[in-house]
Amino acid sequence: MNLGSLVSESRNPQTLDLDALSTLDLVHRFNQQDTLVAQAVKETLPEVAKAVDAAADALKAGGRIIYMGAGTSGRLGVLDASECPPTFGVPHGLVIGLIAGGPGALLKAVGGAEDSKQLGEDDLKALNLTAQDLVVGLAASGRTPYVIGGLEYANQTG
Template structure:
């Protein structure tokens, strides 16, 4: 389906600029509905990821081209957003780091390379491997999933075609039928958008499932620059209904740990006591503030 000709844009080269923008926007609006159809399967995928992360395992994205770059992007953004270690969510791309910027021809056609790249990072049975391929037939990704299955890891596939070959290599198969591309075969468009939306769901809601979120606030973010320091203080204010001065005081008293500062304020405990409460609840704030 991702390679078929889109009848709504077959006269693209004759459209006015405004007409082409409007037509492209209409195509993009279909993507969210296509993702909606896969919500039950996405739920199963997130459950597998949460199981891995709670058990000390990792979420590992594997893809080629645009799909691989989207996985790397999502993995990279999990570190500052949720305060995780850089090896908890990992992105692998066919052809290695050079392929992030430059196309490495032929790398995605090797089944063996997918296996080798997972061996290099010492894949374990408690990890979850999520293979991403718009076509659903990329050999590199299939090879990675097949190897992950061999060692007992959780496997998820994300493709943009129904009945994808990739789906046969995954315990949970997400197939978002995003349809023919506005520019024929250019899966960086609707298929890429669909993949990004699904990855957003999987990473964000998995982090909710392991206690990285309180209310709808990213309470484990890393305040690594001035913007994030100020965001941290405002998160503390929103979580506790305190003023800026109180948030600032507790932020620094907690050694710039937002989650600890929130528990300190809500329970009127010391830093050490707040840390102990969070240790007892595996980092979840709600049970920590009711446990006292």
């Protein structure tokens, strides 16, 4: 696969000149690009609703929500999971965030960890994954081996 063809690996033609803009023009451009996010989410609302329903069903069945990702995607999953107990009053461990390379990867990149499908599987095995759990794969490219390995194992588990 040509990684340059992935949106997550290509340059945005609307932001190629950021270094030449005034500060005001720069923040205007950021704001304009941010408006595209809401539209993109709007176009996927049926899928978002299915994901929310799946999460609610998992929790009702006594399962957990487990985010897994690498790099920034993994950090965002860990952040969301860590905010659930204080924000929603849920017990620690009900929503879990896994990042390729382990907790140390939150502060310093762990080279190569995202490239291991086995590591994704192993991290879920360490949590004693059950069929009631919901695993949410987080990957900007949609092809991170760590995440794919974890999702494949989760599908085998039920």
